[in-house]
Amino acid sequence: MRKIVTSVIAGIGLALACGTSVRAQDKELTIFWAEWDPANYLQELVNDYTAETGVKVTVQTTPWPDFQTKAFTEFNAHGDAYDMVVGDSQWLGAGSTQGHYVDLTDFFNQHKLTDVMAPATIKYYAEYPGGSGKYWAIPLEGDAIGWSYRKDWFEDPKEKEAFKAKYGYDLDVPKTYTQLRDIAEFFHRPDQKRYGVAIYTDNSYDAMAMGVESAIFSYGGDLGDYATYKVDGITNSKQAAAGLDMYKELYKFTPPGWGKTFFVEDNQAITGGLAAMSMNFFAFFPPLVNKATNPYADVTGFFANPAGPDGKRFAALGGQGISVVSYSKNKDEAMKFLEWFIKDETQKKWAELGGYTCSQAVLKSEAFQNATPYNKAFYDTMFMVKDFWATPEYAEVLDQLNQNIYPFVVGGKGTAQEALDKTAADWKATFTKYNRYK
Amino acid sequence: MASVALTNLDPASRAAARGWSDLTIRNMFIIPTLVFLIVFNIFPLIYSLGYSFTNFAANRSEPWQFVGLQNYRELLTDDHIWSNFVITAKYVIVSVAGQMIVGFGLALLLNRSFPMKGLITTLLLLPMMMSAAVVGLFWQLLYSPSWGPINYVFGLGDFAWLSNPDSALYAVAITDIWMWSPFVMLLSLAGLSAVPQHLYEAAAIDRASWWYTFTRITLPLVSPILLIALIFRTMEAFKTFDIAYTMTTQPTAELIAIRLYKQAFQQWDTGKSCALAYIVLIMVLAITNLYVKYLNKVKER
Numbered sequence: 001m002r003k004i005v006t007s008v009i010a011g012i013g014l015a016l017a018c019g020t021s022v023r024a025q026d027k028e029l030t031i032f033w034a035e036w037d038p039a040n041y042l043q044e045l046v047n048d049y050t051a052e053t054g055v056k057v058t059v060q061t062t063p064w065p066d067f068q069t070k071a072f073t074e075f076n077a078h079g080d081a082y083d084m085v086v087g088d089s090q091w092l093g094a095g096s097t098q099g100h101y102v103d104l105t106d107f108f109n110q111h112k113l114t115d116v117m118a119p120a121t122i123k124y125y126a127e128y129p130g131g132s133g134k135y136w137a138i139p140l141e142g143d144a145i146g147w148s149y150r151k152d153w154f155e156d157p158k159e160k161e162a163f164k165a166k167y168g169y170d171l172d173v174p175k176t177y178t179q180l181r182d183i184a185e186f187f188h189r190p191d192q193k194r195y196g197v198a199i200y201t202d203n204s205y206d207a208m209a210m211g212v213e214s215a216i217f218s219y220g221g222d223l224g225d226y227a228t229y230k231v232d233g234i235t236n237s238k239q240a241a242a243g244l245d246m247y248k249e250l251y252k253f254t255p256p257g258w259g260k261t262f263f264v265e266d267n268q269a270i271t272g273g274l275a276a277m278s279m280n281f282f283a284f285f286p287p288l289v290n291k292a293t294n295p296y297a298d299v300t301g302f303f304a305n306p307a308g309p310d311g312k313r314f315a316a317l318g319g320q321g322i323s324v325v326s327y328s329k330n331k332d333e334a335m336k337f338l339e340w341f342i343k344d345e346t347q348k349k350w351a352e353l354g355g356y357t358c359s360q361a362v363l364k365s366e367a368f369q370n371a372t373p374y375n376k377a378f379y380d381t382m383f384m385v386k387d388f389w390a391t392p393e394y395a396e397v398l399d400q401l402n403q404n405i406y407p408f409v410v411g412g413k414g415t416a417q418e419a420l421d422k423t424a425a426d427w428k429a430t431f432t433k434y435n436r437y438k
Numbered sequence: 439m440a441s442v443a444l445t446n447l448d449p450a451s452r453a454a455a456r457g458w459s460d461l462t463i464r465n466m467f468i469i470p471t472l473v474f475l476i477v478f479n480i481f482p483l484i485y486s487l488g489y490s491f492t493n494f495a496a497n498r499s500e501p502w503q504f505v506g507l508q509n510y511r512e513l514l515t516d517d518h519i520w521s522n523f524v525i526t527a528k529y530v531i532v533s534v535a536g537q538m539i540v541g542f543g544l545a546l547l548l549n550r551s552f553p554m555k556g557l558i559t560t561l562l563l564l565p566m567m568m569s570a571a572v573v574g575l576f577w578q579l580l581y582s583p584s585w586g587p588i589n590y591v592f593g594l595g596d597f598a599w600l601s602n603p604d605s606a607l608y609a610v611a612i613t614d615i616w617m618w619s620p621f622v623m624l625l626s627l628a629g630l631s632a633v634p635q636h637l638y639e640a641a642a643i644d645r646a647s648w649w650y651t652f653t654r655i656t657l658p659l660v661s662p663i664l665l666i667a668l669i670f671r672t673m674e675a676f677k678t679f680d681i682a683y684t685m686t687t688q689p690t691a692e693l694i695a696i697r698l699y700k701q702a703f704q705q706w707d708t709g710k711s712c713a714l715a716y717i718v719l720i721m722v723l724a725i726t727n728l729y730v731k732y733l734n735k736v737k738e739r
Binding site for chain 2: 068069072073076094099204255256258260274392393396403406411
C-alpha cells in the first residue's frame with residue numbers, strides 16, 4: 001500500500017515538474033480578454049509575433065458578463081493563468097492599488113508613449129490615479145459610444161417631407177439630443193413593426209450606465225468629481241437629471257421588450273430592420289457593414305453622439321488597455337511583446353485587421369479615416385470621450401447606479417432627480433466607507 | 439456498535455488474504471468521503487462564519503478588521519435586501535405551488551395504463567434534465583415580444599414579459615414550473631403507484647364519489663411523499679440563481695441569490711456576503727424544519 005502511494009505521489013510530482021519545464025522552454029504567453037470580434041483580430045495580429053519570435057501567444061476569452069468576475073477571481077487568487085489582460089478602464093484603480101498590475105511608468109516614459117497614443121486613451125486606459133503620471137496599461141482598443149442609422153429611411157423624400165411638416169426642420173443626422181428624440185418619435189410606428197431607437201438597458205454590468213452617462217455628459221452633467229470624490233450637487237445636478245430624463249424619453253421609442261439590451265440586441269435592431277437608429281460601441285460596428293451579417297449593410301450609416309442643449313458634446317468611453325499581470329511567471333517575455341505591440345507597423349496592421357488602434361499617427365491618417373464608413377465618426381468621438389469612475393470600489397458604485405436608475409428608465413418609477421439624489425447619497429456613503437474623504 | 443452489524447469477511451476473499459479486516463474496508467470507503475466533506479464543505483462553512491463578522495474583502499490587500507455584528511445589522515436594516523427577500527418569497531410561493539399542482543396533476547393523469555405510457559412519461563421528464571442556463575436562454579427567446587412564439591400563440595401582441603417590471607418575476611416562475619414540475623410528477627407517481635389497489639376497490643363497492651376517494655384515500659397516502667417533494671422544491675426555489683440570472687435583469691426579479699452573487703463576486707464585499715449567506719441559510723433551515731416537523735406528524739397518522 002505504502003509503495004503504491006509513494007509511487008503515485010512521485011508520478012504526480014514528475015508530471016508537474018515536466019509540465020513546468022516544458023512551459024518554460026516553449027515560451028507561451030496568454031492574453032485574457034472578453035469574447036468578441038476584436039479578440040479574434042488580436043489573435044490574428046499576435047500570430048505575426050509568433051512567426052517572428054517563436055513565442056506562442058494565445059488570446060483567451062470569456063463572455064462579457066463574466067469578464068470582470070473571472071479576471072478578478074484570478075487576480076484575487078494571485079493566479080498566473082494570464083500573463084496579460086486587456087482590462088476595462090474602470091479596473092485601473094483596483095488593478096493598480098491592489099497590486100494586480102505591473103507598473104508600466106518606466107516603459108511609458110522610455111518609449112514616449114504619451115506622444116504616440118491619443119491623449120484621451122492615455123488618460124482613461126493607462127493612467128491611475130488621474131494626473132499622477134503613473135501608468136498601468138498600454139492603450140490597445142479604443143472605443144466609445146456611437147450610433148448607426150438607416151440611411152434609406154432618413155433619405156426617403158416622402159419621410160423628409162412629412163418630418164419637415166411635423167417638426168419644422170429638415171430630417172438629417174441628429175446634431176442634438178432633442179433632434180435625436182424627434183427623429184426617434186417620428187420613426188416609431190409599432191403598427192408597422194418599426195421603432196424609433198435602440199438603446200442600452202442591460203443593468204447586469206455597465207451597459208446601461210454607458211448609455212445614460214453619454215446623455216448626462218452631453219447635457220453638461222457629471223458623475224462626480226473624480227479627484228475629490230465630491231458627488232453632492234454634481235451627480236444630482238439639474239443638468240445630469242435633464243440628461244437622464246432624455247434617456248428615459250428615448251426608452252419610450254424602443255422596440256418592445258427592450259429591458260435587457262446590450263450590444264447584441266442593439267445590432268439586431270439594425271440587422272432585423274427594427275429601429276431607425278441604434279446606439280452601440282464602435283467595436284460592434286464591423287458586422288453592420290458586412291452584407292453577410294446585415295441585409296441592410298448598404299443603407300446603414302453612422303454618426304457620433306449628438307450634443308446636449310448647450311452644445312456640449314461627449315460620449316461614454318469604452319475600450320481597454322493591455323496590462324501585465326503581476327503574478328505572471330513570464331513578465332519579461334510579456335514586456336518584450338508590448339515593445340513589439342507599440343511599434344507603428346504593428347499598430348497599422350492592428351487597424352487594418354479591424355482593431356481600433358489608439359495610435360495618433362494611424363488615427364490621423366487618411367487611409368484609416370476612409371477605411372470604413374464609421375472610422376471618421378470614431379476619430380471624431382475619440383476626442384470627446386469621458387469615462388465612468390475608475391476607483392477600486394467602482395463595481396459597488398456601478399451597482400448602486402444601476403439599482404437607482406434602472407427602475408426609473410425601464411420601470412417608470414419616480415423621477416430622474418430622485419434617482420440621482422439617491423445615487424449621490426449611496427455613492428457618498430460608499431466613498432465614506434472606503435475613507436475617500438480624508 | 440457499527441462493526442457488530444457488519445458481516446464477517448469471507449476468509450477466501452482477496453481482502454482477507456491481504457490481511458484487511460472488515461473494519462479496514464469500511465474505513466477505506468468512509469474516510470475519503472468524510473475528508474472530502476470536511477475539507478470542501480464543513481471547513482468553508484465554519485470559515486465563512488468567521489468572515490461574516492469581519493470587513494474582509496477578497497480583492498483588497500489591506501488587513502481586515504473584526505466588526506462584530508455590523509454586517510448583520512447593516513443587512514437586516516437595508517431596504518434593498520428586504521425587497522430581495524420579499525421578491526424571493528413571492529417567487530418561492532408561486533413557483534413551488536405551480537409545480538405541486540402541475541406535477542401532481544400530471545401524475546394523476548399518468549397513473550393508469552394507456553398506450554405508450556412509458557414514452558410519454560420519459561418525454562415529460564425531459565425539461566428537468568436540461569441545464570438551467572440553457573432553459574433560461576431558450577425561454578428568453580420564447581418570451582421575446584418581437585419573434586417569440588408565446589405572444590404569437592396567445593395573441594398577446596407586444597407584451598414584454600421580461601422587460602415589464604410587474605411580470606418579469608412571474609415569467610421566471612413559469613419557466614421554473616415548466617422545468618421542475620416533472621420532478622414533483624415523478625415523486626407523486628411513485629407515491630400513487632404504492633397506494634394499495636384494494637382500497638379503491640372497496641371505495642368503488644361503497645359507491646364513494648371521485649372527490650371522496652381522492653381526499654380520503656389518495657391524498658392522505660401520497661402526502662408524505664408530496665411533502666418531501668415540497669421540501670426539496672422549496673429549498674431549491676429559495677436558492678434559484680441560474681434561470682433568473684440568465685432571463686432578466688429587472689430589479690423586481692432580483693432574487694436573494696442574485697443579490698448575494700453581485701455582492702460577493704462583483705463588488706467583492708466578502709465579509710458582508712458571508713453574513714448574507716448565513717441569513718439565507720438560517721431562513722432555509724427554519725422553513726425546512728417546519729416542513730420536517732409536519733412531515734413527521736403526517737407519517738404518524
